Amino acid sequence: MTTAASKSVFARRLAAAVILPGLLTSSLVLVQPAMAAPSGVTGICNGVINQQAHRGFVQENLMKAAVKKNAAAIAALQADKAKLQAQADGLAADVAAAQKALDDLTSQENALTKDEANAQSEVDRLTDEQAAKASAIADAQAALAGLKDQQTDVTNQLSPLQADLATTQAAVADLKAKAGELDAALTANSQAIATAQAELDGLKQSAAQASGDLSTKEAEIKAAQDQLAALTTQAAQAAAAVASAQQAVTQAQTQLSVLEQAGTTAAQALQDQKDKVASAEATLNGLQITAMAASIAVTNKEGQIATAQGELANLQAKADAASAALKAQNDAINVALGDLRVLQTKAAAAAKALSDNDAAIAAAKADITAVQGQIATANAAVTAKQAEVTKAQNELAALQAQKDTLTAEIADLTKRIDAINGNSKAKRDLQDERAVKQTQLNTVNTQISDKNTQISGLQGNLTELQTQVNTLNDQLLAKQKESSNLQQQAAPLQVSLDAANAAVTAKQADIATLKDQVSALQTAAKDAYAAVEGKQTELTGLQTELATLNAAATAAGNAVTEQQKVVDDLAAALPSLTQGVEAAKQAIADQQLILDGKKADLASANANLAAANAAVEGQKAAISDLQRQLPDLQAAVDAANQAVTAKMGAIATLNQLGDGLSAKLADLNGQITAKEGEVLSLQTRVAPLLKQLDQLTGDITAAEANLASLQSQLTTLDAQVVAAQTKLREVQSQKGAKKDAVAAQTAIVTDLTAKLANIQKQIAAIDPSVGPGGCAV
Numbered sequence: 001m002t003t004a005a006s007k008s009v010f011a012r013r014l015a016a017a018v019i020l021p022g023l024l025t026s027s028l029v030l031v032q033p034a035m036a037a038p039s040g041v042t043g044i045c046n047g048v049i050n051q052q053a054h055r056g057f058v059q060e061n062l063m064k065a066a067v068k069k070n071a072a073a074i075a076a077l078q079a080d081k082a083k084l085q086a087q088a089d090g091l092a093a094d095v096a097a098a099q100k101a102l103d104d105l106t107s108q109e110n111a112l113t114k115d116e117a118n119a120q121s122e123v124d125r126l127t128d129e130q131a132a133k134a135s136a137i138a139d140a141q142a143a144l145a146g147l148k149d150q151q152t153d154v155t156n157q158l159s160p161l162q163a164d165l166a167t168t169q170a171a172v173a174d175l176k177a178k179a180g181e182l183d184a185a186l187t188a189n190s191q192a193i194a195t196a197q198a199e200l201d202g203l204k205q206s207a208a209q210a211s212g213d214l215s216t217k218e219a220e221i222k223a224a225q226d227q228l229a230a231l232t233t234q235a236a237q238a239a240a241a242v243a244s245a246q247q248a249v250t251q252a253q254t255q256l257s258v259l260e261q262a263g264t265t266a267a268q269a270l271q272d273q274k275d276k277v278a279s280a281e282a283t284l285n286g287l288q289i290t291a292m293a294a295s296i297a298v299t300n301k302e303g304q305i306a307t308a309q310g311e312l313a314n315l316q317a318k319a320d321a322a323s324a325a326l327k328a329q330n331d332a333i334n335v336a337l338g339d340l341r342v343l344q345t346k347a348a349a350a351a352k353a354l355s356d357n358d359a360a361i362a363a364a365k366a367d368i369t370a371v372q373g374q375i376a377t378a379n380a381a382v383t384a385k386q387a388e389v390t391k392a393q394n395e396l397a398a399l400q401a402q403k404d405t406l407t408a409e410i411a412d413l414t415k416r417i418d419a420i421n422g423n424s425k426a427k428r429d430l431q432d433e434r435a436v437k438q439t440q441l442n443t444v445n446t447q448i449s450d451k452n453t454q455i456s457g458l459q460g461n462l463t464e465l466q467t468q469v470n471t472l473n474d475q476l477l478a479k480q481k482e483s484s485n486l487q488q489q490a491a492p493l494q495v496s497l498d499a500a501n502a503a504v505t506a507k508q509a510d511i512a513t514l515k516d517q518v519s520a521l522q523t524a525a526k527d528a529y530a531a532v533e534g535k536q537t538e539l540t541g542l543q544t545e546l547a548t549l550n551a552a553a554t555a556a557g558n559a560v561t562e563q564q565k566v567v568d569d570l571a572a573a574l575p576s577l578t579q580g581v582e583a584a585k586q587a588i589a590d591q592q593l594i595l596d597g598k599k600a601d602l603a604s605a606n607a608n609l610a611a612a613n614a615a616v617e618g619q620k621a622a623i624s625d626l627q628r629q630l631p632d633l634q635a636a637v638d639a640a641n642q643a644v645t646a647k648m649g650a651i652a653t654l655n656q657l658g659d660g661l662s663a664k665l666a667d668l669n670g671q672i673t674a675k676e677g678e679v680l681s682l683q684t685r686v687a688p689l690l691k692q693l694d695q696l697t698g699d700i701t702a703a704e705a706n707l708a709s710l711q712s713q714l715t716t717l718d719a720q721v722v723a724a725q726t727k728l729r730e731v732q733s734q735k736g737a738k739k740d741a742v743a744a745q746t747a748i749v750t751d752l753t754a755k756l757a758n759i760q761k762q763i764a765a766i767d768p769s770v771g772p773g774g775c776a777v
Helices: 002-030 044-055 060-178 186-304 308-418 425-534 537-660 665-770
Strands: none
Touching: 060 186, 060 308, 060 425, 060 537, 060 665, 186 308, 186 425, 186 537, 308 425, 425 665
């Protein structure tokens, strides 16, 4: 008896020292606060506690079995913990490596951003320099055209004077050679000379007309060549627009493929979730049947012991009150958990709103960049058109100056003609010269009218281009305002997100407080049930069977509840997956609309290119037609000049006949003196014109050399701009790829971090059971 009592005391002390602390520790650590009903430690540890409570001691074999089984379970848990710790260590290393890779990618992306800014700056600088050089070329071309026009004017003025000088000098020579031969035939001979001179004047006028026609045709060819250059520039711009539109279509098609793949993935995820829900519902049905059977068995067993439970009514009421208090506490926890889920949903919605706003800001920035590109293109077109207007106005000014000069010369000739009485040869020469000047003036007036028409057309085009620029500026302002509004919304959305997260944190703290109160309520419930068990000594057999059945029913009910939660969680995920599928479909439809728009832009650009090329070919044909007319006009000029030469020969012959007119020698000598005065006058007028012509020829040579130099510099700048733009596109392409890599690496780091946190939670759940005094079974 003494030995047995000693063993019993030892066993009780061992139970108190080893099992009870473990049970209390595990009940505080392992009991999940989210459960709806009170649950204590089950298994062999519970048997030891029950026997200790009812009998005051624990059987030695039960104690040994409990210690052995607990040690085995702890060893298994320690092995699991070691595996988990190894996984955690590996994942921690993976997280560190992934984070380093992410940092490297971010650094590379930042470097590419800096390179992109530098490349863009270089492109802008070269483009500005290119525009300035093109403007300088236009100015040089206008100046060269003005000089050539002045050269033509001086040449036109000099040619008839030189012809008159040659004619007059020949007449003087003839008069001097034949002065001794003039006789009675002077009157008839003079009449013949007058007739021939009249015919010579008509031939000279024809020659001047033919020369004017030739000059007009050459001017038409030059104007057509200028138009051809402008049309060629437009064709090049149209080709650039086609290339840009083709690139936009390719990018839109790529984005559409990405969205279609995302839609397929979302649809597959939705179907997988539906399959999981169906499987979980089937499992739930089986568990509900098992729970119902367990409940029926409990009901039958309770019928057998109903009579014996009458004496336990008061104690049972207290135990029920304690259980009710525990249930109320758990219900409060469940309500708090429900509130927590609502708050978490709100926090997720706030985070999504902030993310959507950020995406809208990025889209607005992309639109702003696109509109800015269109404004740059329109401004370049305005600059080019303004250069054309300026060039035409400069040409008009030169024509106006030429008109003023001719008008003044005609007025001077008219004044000189009016001052001469009679119909002398000098007067007729001045009249002929005035006729030539009037013809030149008529040609210049026609050119001025044409140039005014050209300027009006160019100014109309310039107004239209300026209207386009204003419209694009209005669009840019609207986009910038939209972006500003979105950025202003970001701060309130962030405040909402922070408030939602704070509410979630506060609710989690409330739940933790409620969970801390569960332990005291569980102790009160256990004490009440211990008092009830004191009254159940005589009903041990029935109560043991009832406890078994209750445990089975509770386990079945818990299994049903857990499975129902699994079904509910899976079903709750269905709407978001369905929304994801619908959102993916909508994104695909939206991208398809964008792609259709880009294709329409490409078709329009191709049409513009075809029209520009057709205009270039038409202008080339017009120039060829004008150039084919030049030989006929040159032949007419040559024929007129030959007729003038022949007539001048006839006059010379008639003058030779006057050699025999000696009787009129004195009168003839007077004519010789007058003719020599005319020669002197013509030489005085020809000399400054020759000097001016030499000066203009030198200026034209210098202007052509300057123009060639500017064109060479522009060609070099064109190559530099193309190279800079190519480098910019390369940097932008690399930056886009690097940005995608950063996003992918960020996702990897987040996933690895989540996995590491999950394993650390599992390790934390194992630690209380394998520590000193822990009970794992």
